[in-house]
Structures are given as C-alpha cells and as structure tokens.
Amino acid sequence: MSSVFRADSPSPGVDAQSFRVDLRGIVDLLSHHLYASPQVYARELLQNAVDAITATRRADGGDPRDTGRIEVTSGDATDDGSLTISDNGIGLTETQVHELLATIGRSSKRDELGFVRHEFLGQFGIGLLSCFMVSDSIEVTTRRAGEPTVLWHGSSDGSYTVRPAPDDGQRPEPGTTVTLRPRPGCGQLLSRASVTELVEHFGAHLPHPVTVDGRRVTGGPAPWDRPADETxxxxxxxxxxxxxxxxxxxxxxxxxxxxxxxxxxxxxxxxxxxxxxxxxxxxxxxxxxxxxxxxxxxxxxxxxxxxxxxxxxxxxxxxxxxxxxxxxxxxxxxxxxxxEGLRGWLVRLSRQAPGRLKEFLRVHHLGVKALALHDDEMLRLVTEFWPMETNAGPLTLREFHARYGVVRFTPALDEFRQLAPVAAAQGLAVVNAGYVYDAELIDRLVTVDGGIEAEALRAADLTTHLERLTAAEERAVAPGVAAAQGVLARLGCDLLVRSFEPSGLPTLYLLDGDTAFQVDLREAREQADEVWTAILGSFQTAGEARPRLVLNHRNALARQVLALTDPELRATCLEGLYVQALLLGHHPLRPADTAALNQSFLGLIGRAVAGGAQ
Incomplete structure (x- = not known):
C-alpha cells in the first residue's frame, strides 16, 4: 500500500520533499469516521459485487441481469464466524490487485476498467475500507478471465500481501470473493439474522439475485416499478x-x-x-x-x-x-x-377533484401558499379554493371580491380581532390577513389581476368609518371629554367620541402596528441608559403617536360616564372601561394597565358597599 503523497513540483533550487502519511491513521479515519455506522460494510460489499457484474456484462455486450448473481455466506454458516460474499463479475488480475486494492481513493471503475463512470455505483475507491469497522483483516480472492486466481490480504494496520491462490483456493470461474473475520464484539453484525436484514435493507431492489446462506433475500417490484400484470x-x-x-x-x-x-x-x-x-x-x-x-x-x-x-x-x-x-x-x-411534478398534481386535482383539493388545503395550505407567492397557477388555486377568515364567515378571496368588491383586510391578527365586530356593524367586510403569507398573497393577487382592488384596514383607518357627533352633541360632552382626557393621558391613551354599532359596545381600543412600535420605543427609552436612549431615539418619529380609546356615544353607559360630575368616580369608571376595551381586543396588560384594573375594580366595589350601607 503506497505510504506517501507527492506534492507539486517545487520551484528551481528547492529540494523536493514527500508527505509522510500514517496509513493506520488514514484507515482509521476512513473506516471509523467517514461512515455513520459499521452496518454500511454490507452496502459497500454489495456495491463492489454489483459493479463487478456490471463491468463484465458490459464487456460481453449482454444484459447483466441475465446471469449476474451475488452469494453471501453468514458467520452462522462458517466454522470461524467469518462472512464471505461472492460474485461472478469481472474479477481482477494480479497487477490490478496491486494497483487498485492498495491505493486509497483510486476508482477501479473509472481508471482501470475503462467504462463510463455513471454505469457504476462506486466512484471513490474507498468503500472496501468500511469493512475494517467489523473486521481487522480483509481477504479478497479474485480471478479475471484467462488469468490465475489471486489472493489479496489487507490488515487495518495498513499492510497487505498479494500472492497466487493455492490450488485448493482456485476459483472455477471469473469473479471475486471477499472474506471478513469478525473483530471482537462485531460477531453479531456478521450473523445470519443481521446480514439478511442488511442485505434486504440496502439491496432489496438490486437487479441481480442475492442469496444469504442459500436463500434468496432480494426481488419483488420496487416502489417505482410498474409491473405489466399489476392493475x-x-x-x-x-x-x-x-x-x-x-x-x-x-x-x-x-x-x-x-x-x-x-x-x-x-x-x-x-x-x-x-x-x-x-x-x-x-x-x-x-x-x-x-x-x-x-x-x-x-x-x-x-x-x-x-x-x-x-x-x-x-x-x-x-x-x-x-x-x-x-x-x-x-x-x-x-x-x-x-x-414542477408536484405542482402539476395540484393543478390536476383542482380540475378533476376539487373536493379533494379543498380537503388537501385544509391540511397543507401553508406549503401551497408559499408556492403561490411566485407561481400564478398556485395563486389561482389559493384564490379559488382556500377559504380565508373574514368577519362575514369563511370566504375564498374570489368569493369575497365577487360579494364585496374591494378586498379590505387587516395585516395583523390582533387588529382583526379588535376591528372585525365593529367593522361588521358598520357594514364593512374585512379579511383576516394576519396569518402566514396571507397579506403577501393579497398584494400579489392585486398585481397579477388588475381587476381586483385591495385595501388594508388599520386601526387608525376605522375611525374614518365611524359616525361623528353633531355639533350640539359635541358641545354637550365637551366638559366630560376634557376631564376624561386627563385621566387617559396618565395611561398613555387619547380619547375619541364617536357613534357606532353595535350600540351595546361602550368603548373600542384602537392600536395599529406603527403606533404600537412607537409606544414600545418610548417605554424602552425610559428604561435605557444614555447611550441606548440616543440610539432608540433615532427610530422615533415626529409627534407622539398614541393609541385611542373610542367612546361610543350610542351606548348609554358611555354617555353617563362622560356626564359624571364626581371626578373620582369618573376616573374610576373610565379606567374600568379602558381595561375592558383592552381585554376585548386581546391586548396585553402593562403594569400600569393592571394597576388601573385593580384600582377601578376595587374603587367601584368600595362605592357600591358604601352606598349599600347608607
């Protein structure tokens, strides 16, 4: 086995040196660290046998499936627990044995046998080394047509011998036999049960019959086969x-x-x-x-x-x-x-079995929507067959557009939750586009189909669809609004009074994504040091964006709260309405909000108890 690797030719005047390689280390590296499991030794032996059969049958111009065979004898069938695998492939001459079995990385299929590489399984000339994971020695008995049988013996320490086989070891036909004797603790991997399992696992669909201890363990149609007699x-x-x-x-x-x-x-x-x-x-x-x-x-x-x-x-x-x-x-x-093949299947399903496609989309809509972001046909499938959540019930985008014209949508789930019932009461149909890919799909649909118009409905936009108070109503509530502004300012919120349906809803808390970002930014700056305060300040916009608490003038309770003359009671009631609006909109409660909840709840109970005692 060659023990050095040559460097490129040195520059003139520089002495050439040779790399010195520890072959035992190389063998250990390849046989113990290249492969994930010692079980792959069976795959590599099968690979070599298949390639040998392929080579000889290609040379003969015949079909290798006609006469190729691989015979495995397990450790259970031998006196010393050794395993052998024999094939009737092309075999090797003594010269090829020296050159090919003793050179790591050399591919016999490419360099010596002269066939096109893609006809063979092996390409690297290192597969035999995987056998050192289960055996300290590898014995190869091989014969090329017209040549004597050669015996090669390799050890895991990097040494090998080559000699003519003795008379009783001559092969009657061309081919190769590999013999492995188990390392301590590896005997089970060479047993009949293990070898049969491994051969079936790796080679169940090989084109050549493979037997283990005389019993054929391969055959039958592969998943990709289409037997003529099978419906x-x-x-x-x-x-x-x-x-x-x-x-x-x-x-x-x-x-x-x-x-x-x-x-x-x-x-x-x-x-x-x-x-x-x-x-x-x-x-x-x-x-x-x-x-x-x-x-x-x-x-x-x-x-x-x-x-x-x-x-x-x-x-x-x-x-x-x-x-x-x-x-x-x-x-x-x-x-x-x-x-493309899977995409074609989806298209066929939409035309031949739309009910099945809907059933598929209920389970795997996420993958189809991801594809629809850059595929027009998949966008059509999603538009026509995938029902999206709306405040008018589940509707496909095509159905929504046909029924309501403009596709109004909220790009965030929390916004849909807070806007959906109020928008529905105002006669506005809204699509929940807060799930993965939905907003991007609506944008792409508008780009692809020029006849569809879409509009993002944000929390701030909803106020334009709410009815403003008359001049007389505004004058009547002005004192209460001015007093309420001071209470809500402590909670970082502005007050707005509008008339809207449903009249049973006293308040509505409106917070869009941009405002939420600015609110979080201000709170972070208040807690940061000087350096981070300056950094975060660069992201802050001009003006102070604040969420809005909208009081419903059509709600009797909201009107009564604004009309209260007791400042303490009015503040307690406003804090209670504020927290209720947060909870209805599924907004998280900050420490200040929790404090307002406790204060209003306990304050109202205290008032009720005091009033009952009188």
Missing amino acids: AAQRRDRLAAYCEEVFGFAPFDVVDLAVDEAGLRGVAFILPMPANPAVPAAHRVYLKQMLLSEGAERLLPEWAFFVRCVVDTSELRPTASREALYENDLLDDTRDRLG
Whole structure:
C-alpha cells in the first residue's frame, strides 16, 4: 500500500520533499469516521459485487441481469464466524490487485476498467475500507478471465500481501470473493439474522439475485416499478402498504415522479396530517437501485414539506460516504423538476377533484401558499379554493371580491380581532390577513389581476368609518371629554367620541402596528441608559403617536360616564372601561394597565358597599 503523497513540483533550487502519511491513521479515519455506522460494510460489499457484474456484462455486450448473481455466506454458516460474499463479475488480475486494492481513493471503475463512470455505483475507491469497522483483516480472492486466481490480504494496520491462490483456493470461474473475520464484539453484525436484514435493507431492489446462506433475500417490484400484470388499484394498494411500512402513515395520495436528466424515477407520498415546515423532510434515495440514504434532505423544494418520497437515480452524485447526495447544478435542476411534478398534481386535482383539493388545503395550505407567492397557477388555486377568515364567515378571496368588491383586510391578527365586530356593524367586510403569507398573497393577487382592488384596514383607518357627533352633541360632552382626557393621558391613551354599532359596545381600543412600535420605543427609552436612549431615539418619529380609546356615544353607559360630575368616580369608571376595551381586543396588560384594573375594580366595589350601607 503506497505510504506517501507527492506534492507539486517545487520551484528551481528547492529540494523536493514527500508527505509522510500514517496509513493506520488514514484507515482509521476512513473506516471509523467517514461512515455513520459499521452496518454500511454490507452496502459497500454489495456495491463492489454489483459493479463487478456490471463491468463484465458490459464487456460481453449482454444484459447483466441475465446471469449476474451475488452469494453471501453468514458467520452462522462458517466454522470461524467469518462472512464471505461472492460474485461472478469481472474479477481482477494480479497487477490490478496491486494497483487498485492498495491505493486509497483510486476508482477501479473509472481508471482501470475503462467504462463510463455513471454505469457504476462506486466512484471513490474507498468503500472496501468500511469493512475494517467489523473486521481487522480483509481477504479478497479474485480471478479475471484467462488469468490465475489471486489472493489479496489487507490488515487495518495498513499492510497487505498479494500472492497466487493455492490450488485448493482456485476459483472455477471469473469473479471475486471477499472474506471478513469478525473483530471482537462485531460477531453479531456478521450473523445470519443481521446480514439478511442488511442485505434486504440496502439491496432489496438490486437487479441481480442475492442469496444469504442459500436463500434468496432480494426481488419483488420496487416502489417505482410498474409491473405489466399489476392493475392501477393493485399498485396503489402496494404503494400505500409500502408507505405505511417505511414512513409510518397512510398517504393522502401517491404521485409518480420522473426526471430524465437525472435518470430519476420514484414516488411521492402526500402526508395526510400537517407537517412542521421548520423540520427538513427526509426522503428515501436509491442510487442505481442500491439504498443510498433513508434521510436525504433538500431533494424537494422547501415548500414541499408535506411530501415524503422514495426515488431511484442513476445520474445524481453521492457524497464520499455514499450516504447523501452531492449538491451541484444537476441536483438543483432535479429539485426544480420534482417541484414542477408536484405542482402539476395540484393543478390536476383542482380540475378533476376539487373536493379533494379543498380537503388537501385544509391540511397543507401553508406549503401551497408559499408556492403561490411566485407561481400564478398556485395563486389561482389559493384564490379559488382556500377559504380565508373574514368577519362575514369563511370566504375564498374570489368569493369575497365577487360579494364585496374591494378586498379590505387587516395585516395583523390582533387588529382583526379588535376591528372585525365593529367593522361588521358598520357594514364593512374585512379579511383576516394576519396569518402566514396571507397579506403577501393579497398584494400579489392585486398585481397579477388588475381587476381586483385591495385595501388594508388599520386601526387608525376605522375611525374614518365611524359616525361623528353633531355639533350640539359635541358641545354637550365637551366638559366630560376634557376631564376624561386627563385621566387617559396618565395611561398613555387619547380619547375619541364617536357613534357606532353595535350600540351595546361602550368603548373600542384602537392600536395599529406603527403606533404600537412607537409606544414600545418610548417605554424602552425610559428604561435605557444614555447611550441606548440616543440610539432608540433615532427610530422615533415626529409627534407622539398614541393609541385611542373610542367612546361610543350610542351606548348609554358611555354617555353617563362622560356626564359624571364626581371626578373620582369618573376616573374610576373610565379606567374600568379602558381595561375592558383592552381585554376585548386581546391586548396585553402593562403594569400600569393592571394597576388601573385593580384600582377601578376595587374603587367601584368600595362605592357600591358604601352606598349599600347608607
């Protein structure tokens, strides 16, 4: 095994030096730290066997599925607990054994066998080192057609030997046999039960028959296959059973996937329950029908978090550990194409089964809305099929526009809660656009469809839709308003008197997002040091924006409070109405608000008790 790496040619007059590499450390690094689990040794042995069969059958011009075979003998079937895996592939000559099995990183498939790289599973020439995780030595018996059998023996300390096989070790046909003897504590990984499980796990869909101790453990249709004798209903049932076994859920629907440029074919399973978009979706990926990863991420666009898929690819590149896909332009293009396939499924669903689409949107509307932000067809689906919350009941944007014309909306959930009942009483229909993506979708709808007009209704805007008092009414309440302004000023609030429905609502607290920001900014400045006070001051706007408490002149209680002549009682009542308005609008209570609540509550009880005692 080569023990040095050469640097580039030095400059003239500089002595050339060689890198010195500890091969034992390299072996330990690759075999114990490159791979996630020692179980991958089975995958790497299967990979080498498949590639050897592929090479010899390509050389013969035949179909490797006709005569290729892989035979595994577990530790339970041998006297010393060793495992062997044999194939009838191309085999190696003694020269190739020296060159290929003893050079880390050299790919026999690319450099020596002379075939195009994408025909083979392995690309890095390091897979055999994974066997050192379960065995301190690897023995390879191999024979090329027309050549004698060669025996290669490698140890985890970095040494190896090559010699002709003895007479009783000659292979009767070309091919390779790899023998592993278990390291202490690793015997279980070479047992019949473990080996059978691993072979079925990694190689269940390989195109060659694989046997363990004489029993075939591979075969049957892969998820992406379409057997000629299988009906559509039978395939659907088979895939649903596969999804439940592998992913743990019965799919809402099954979508076939294909990307020719990536040699990809597969199936997407639509989740029947909500998925967390913050958790990356994990997919099952096969490379030339060998399992590459059960947790591959970023195979689909980010918006498709409601999908789990199983795919087989022949062109996408694996990483060195062969446990993930390599990020490159082809993977980016594949991701986009798979997204187009899922988008096409949604469009077909909207035309062929609109009821099913509505059922899907009830569960996965978030992903579709994310896609609709930059896709016109998905925007159409959301507009026509997704009912949004309004103060007139659930309505799609298309229904809302047809019924009310202008699409009035509140961009914040809290604003909708405080404005919705009052706006409804004034005859104003309002859409709650406070949920994720809703406000952006309305803005985009206006841009795409020139016939739709939208208007954001903020708390400050609602006052323009409330009826002003007559001149006589304003004069009558002016003394009470002036006195009330002083009480509310202590709470950082302005007073406004208007007439509006419902008349049973005495007050309305109006606070839009910009005003809330300025209020928070002022409170932060009061508690900050000099440096932060100056910094926060740069964000403050001219004038003092304050929330408004609107008293309803149509409410008898509100009029009576303004008409009170007892300053203490008037202040107590105003504080009580103020806190009630906060609670009805789902606003958080500050310490000053809590104090006002206690003071008004206890003050009114005290008045009532005192009056009852008289």
